[in-house]
Amino acid sequence: MNQGKGCSCCKSVCPSSLAGKGVFKEILDCDTFKYYVDGEWRRSCSGHSVTINNPSTRKPLFKVQACTQEEVNRCIDSAKTAQKIWAKTPLWKRAEALHKVATILKEQKAPIADCLVKEVAKTSKDAVVEVVRSGDLVAYAAEEGIRILAEGKFLVSDPFPGNDRNKYCLSSKIPLGVVLAIPPFNYPVNLAVSKMAPALIAGNAVVLKPPTQGAVACLHMIHTFHLAGFPKGLISAVTGKGSDIGDYLTTHPGINCISFTGGCDTGIAISKKAGMIPLQMELGGKDSCIVLEDADLELAATNIIKGGFSYSGQRCTAVKVVLAMECIADALVCKINGKLCKLTVGMPEDDCDITPVISDTSANFIEGLVQDARCKGARFHQEWRREGNLIWPILIDFVRPDMRIAWEEPFGPILPVIRIKTVEEGIHHCNANNFALQGCVFTKSFDKAMMISDAMESGTIQINSAPGRGPDHFPFQGLRDSGVGSQGITNSINMMCKTKTTVMNFPSPTYAMG
Numbered sequence: 183m184n185q186g187k188g189c190s191c192c193k194s195v196c197p198s199s200l201a202g203k204g205v206f207k208e209i210l211d212c213d214t215f216k217y218y219v220d221g222e223w224r225r226s227c228s229g230h231s232v233t234i235n236n237p238s239t240r241k242p243l244f245k246v247q248a249c250t251q252e253e254v255n256r257c258i259d260s261a262k263t264a265q266k267i268w269a270k271t272p273l274w275k276r277a278e279a280l281h282k283v284a285t286i287l288k289e290q291k292a293p294i295a296d297c298l299v300k301e302v303a304k305t306s307k308d309a310v311v312e313v314v315r316s317g318d319l320v321a322y323a324a325e326e327g328i329r330i331l332a333e334g335k336f337l338v339s340d341p342f343p344g345n346d347r348n349k350y351c352l353s354s355k356i357p358l359g360v361v362l363a364i365p366p367f368n369y370p371v372n373l374a375v376s377k378m379a380p381a382l383i384a385g386n387a388v389v390l391k392p393p394t395q396g397a398v399a400c401l402h403m404i405h406t407f408h409l410a411g412f413p414k415g416l417i418s419a420v421t422g423k424g425s426d427i428g429d430y431l432t433t434h435p436g437i438n439c440i441s442f443t444g445g446c447d448t449g450i451a452i453s454k455k456a457g458m459i460p461l462q463m464e465l466g467g468k469d470s471c472i473v474l475e476d477a478d479l480e481l482a483a484t485n486i487i488k489g490g491f492s493y494s495g496q497r498c499t500a501v502k503v504v505l506a507m508e509c510i511a512d513a514l515v516c517k518i519n520g521k522l523c524k525l526t527v528g529m530p531e532d533d534c535d536i537t538p539v540i541s542d543t544s545a546n547f548i549e550g551l552v553q554d555a556r557c558k559g560a561r562f563h564q565e566w567r568r569e570g571n572l573i574w575p576i577l578i579d580f581v582r583p584d585m586r587i588a589w590e591e592p593f594g595p596i597l598p599v600i601r602i603k604t605v606e607e608g609i610h611h612c613n614a615n616n617f618a619l620q621g622c623v624f625t626k627s628f629d630k631a632m633m634i635s636d637a638m639e640s641g642t643i644q645i646n647s648a649p650g651r652g653p654d655h656f657p658f659q660g661l662r663d664s665g666v667g668s669q670g671i672t673n674s675i676n677m678m679c680k681t682k683t684t685v686m687n688f689p690s691p692t693y694a695m696g
C-alpha cells in the first residue's frame with residue numbers, strides 16, 4: 183500500500199511520523215507494519231495485530247503483526263537453509279555485507295531515530311546517538327570478526343605424558359546455527375544489532391523477536407539488512423507479544439543459541455526452559471555508587487546525575503543506589519540536588535532530560551516504590567509529581583534497608599541515597615543484592631578503589647565514573663541474577679561459535695627441523 187497515496191486506514195499511523203516512508207515504504211501494509219521472512223515483508227495469516235502505544239501521549243501509535251507459530255516455524259526453517267550457505271560464504275564477504283548495513287543505518291538515522299522518539303520516548307538527540315552507535319557497532323563487529331575468526335589453534339601431542347609427536351590438532355571456530363535475538367525496549371535497535379552483527383559475522387543465521395515497544399524501530403533496522411542485500415532467509419523478524427510467542431520461540435528445537443536482554447523474571451524463566459544451547463542473558467541491575475570521604479564530589483555528583491537520570495533512569499546500567507559515607511553525604515546530596523533541579527522535564531521531541539517512562543504499568547510500579555519509601559520515613563528532596571507517564575526526578579534520602587527502593591530496580595527517574603558509616607557497609611549492601619550488573623566507586627585513592635572493586639561482586643566496577651556498557655567492544659556481563667555469559671562485540675562473537683578440531687595422525691613421530 184502506498185503511504186503517499188493515503189488510503190484512509192493509513193491515517194491511524196501517526197501522520198507526522200517518518201515511519202514506513204521513503205526506502206521503508208514496503209515494510210508498512212496499510213496501517214500495520216509487516217514481519218520479515220524469506221527476504222520479504224509479509225502480513226501475518228493470524229489476521230491479528232499488536233498495538234504499540236506512544237508512551238508520551240499514551241495513545242495508539244503503530245501496529246505490528248501478531249505472528250503465528252507456523253510463521254515462526256517458517257522463519258526458523260528458512261534460517262536453517264540459508265545458514266548453511268552463509269557459513270560457506272568467505273569471511274571477507276560477510277564483513278563487506280555488514281559494512282554496507284553500517285553505512286545504510288547511518289544514512290537512515292533520521293527515520294529510525296524518529297521511531298525511537300515516538301515508540302520508546304527517547305530524546306531525539308539520544309535516538310540519533312543510538313542509531314549511529316549501532317552502525318559503528320556493526321562495522322566494528324565486521325572488523326573484529328575478520329581478526330578473531332581468522333585465527334585457530336595448532337597443538338601437537340607430545341606435551342601430554344605417554345605421547346609422541348605423531349598427532350597434530352587443528353582447531354577453528356564454526357558457527358552455532360540459528361541465533362535467536364531478543365532485545366528489550368530501552369535500546370531496541372542497539373541491543374538488537376549487538377546480538378545480530380556478532381552472530382552474522384560468525385556465520386550464523388538470526389531470528390529477531392523485537393520488543394513490542396520498539397518493534398517498529400527494529401523493523402526499520404532489519405530493512406537496512408534487506409537493503410544491503412543479505413541472503414533470503416538468513417535474517418527474519420517475527421513480531422508479537424513476548425507473552426504469546428516467546429515460549430514457542432525460546433523452546434523451539436531449531437534454535438541453537440539465545441541472546442536475550444531484558445528483565446530478570448523473563449530472562450530467568452527463559453533460562454529454565456531453554457534446551458542444551460548456549461545462552462547469553464543480560465538482565466536487570468541495581469548498580470551501586472559508593473562515594474568515599476576523599477572523593478571529588480563535583481565529579482561524583484555529575485556522574486550520579488548522568489548515570490541516574492539519563493533516559494529517565496531506564497538503563498540497566500543506571501546508577502540505582504548511592505551509598506555515601508556519612509561525613510560527605512550532606513555535601514554530596516546538596517551538589518546532586520543543585521544539578522537535579524536543572525534537569526528539564528517534558529517531551530522527547532523537545533530533547534528534555536526527563537521524558538515519559540515506557541508505560542502506565544512502569545509508572546505505577548515506580549509510584550509504588552516511592553510510596554513505600556515515604557511511608558517508611560525516607561526524606562524527599564523534591565515533591566512527588568506525575569502526569570501520565572511523565573515523572574519528575576526525585577532524590578530520596580536517608581533510605582534504609584527495610585525500604586523496597588533500597589533493593590528494587592525502579593527503571594525510572596528516582597534515586598535513593600543510603601548513608602553509610604563504613605566502606606564495608608556499602609560493599610555489603612552491594613553484594614547482598616541478587617542484582618550484580620555494574621557498580622562504581624568515587625575516591626581519589628587508587629589503592630582503595632582497587633580494593634573496593636575487588637570486593638564488589640558485580641560484573642563490572644567503574645572507578646570514578648558512572649556505570650555504562652560502552653565502548654561496545656568492552657566485556658559486559660552480570661553476575662548472580664543479572665545474567666549469564668558476557669556480551670561486548672568480541673565476547674559475543676566467541677560465544678556464538680563453537681570449536682571444531684581436526685586431528686592429523688601420523689604413522690611415526692614428526693619433528694620440525696628433522
Ligand SMILES: NC(=O)C1=CN([C@@H]2O[C@H](COP(=O)(O)OP(=O)(O)OC[C@H]3O[C@@H](n4cnc5c(N)ncnc54)[C@H](OP(=O)(O)O)[C@@H]3O)[C@@H](O)[C@H]2O)C=CC1
Pocket residue numbers: 364365366367368369391392393394395422423424425427428429432443444445446448449452464465466467497498591593619660664
Ligand atoms: N542487563 C542489560 O543489558 C539490560 C537489562 N535490561 C532489563 O530489562 C528490563 C526492562 O526491559 P523490558 O523490555 O521491559 O524487559 P522484558 O523482560 O519485559 O522484555 C524483554 C524482551 O523479552 C520479550 N519477552 C517477554 N516475555 C517473553 C517470553 N516469555 N519469552 C521470550 N521473550 C519474551 C519482550 O517482548 P515483549 O516486549 O513483546 O513483551 C522483550 O522483547 C529491566 O529489568 C532492565 O534492567 C534492559 C536493558 C539492558
Ligand SMILES: O=C(O)[C@H](O)COP(=O)(O)O
Pocket residue numbers: 368369373496497498499500649650651652
Ligand atoms: O540496556 C541498557 O540499559 C544498556 O545495555 C546500557 O547501555 P548504556 O550503558 O550504554 O546506556
